[in-house]
Amino acid sequence: MLITTAGSLAQAADDSAEIKKFCMASVTGAMSQAGLTLPEGMGDFTCSCFSKEMNGKGIAFIIQAQKICKERAAEKYEPLLKTQ
Template sequence: MLITTTGSIAQAADDSEEIKKLCMAGFNAAMSQAGQTPPEGMGDFTCSCFAREMKGIAFIMQAQTICKELAAEKYGPLMKTQ
């Protein structure tokens, strides 16, 4: 049983990392398309939030909305237009 649990934890960590990688690709593309340079750490913050929310609620649109709002609150004043 311990091996199964450990395997499940390891799989969840792998899934979370994959979600973060995909999120970062989307984040970078969105920033580039918008002609914006995000502040240092904004992408990681947003995508870590997204991966965490996906575990909790498992609804992509809700996770996106929650994390975009949190990132805008934290980093909005630091955004630069290219």
């Protein structure tokens, strides 16, 4: 049982790292496409939010999680956004 639990924890960590990697690429790309400079911390904030929103909910909730976290990041970081 401990092996399964340890294996599950390791898999969850791998999944979380992959989700964050995908998310950071998405955030960076969206900001670049919009001609904006990503403020320090905004990518981590947005992707941590996304990871928490997705936790255990499955793929059907991706769009909902993206919407929630984009709104939260915009509220927090909008004053720091600068055009390139």
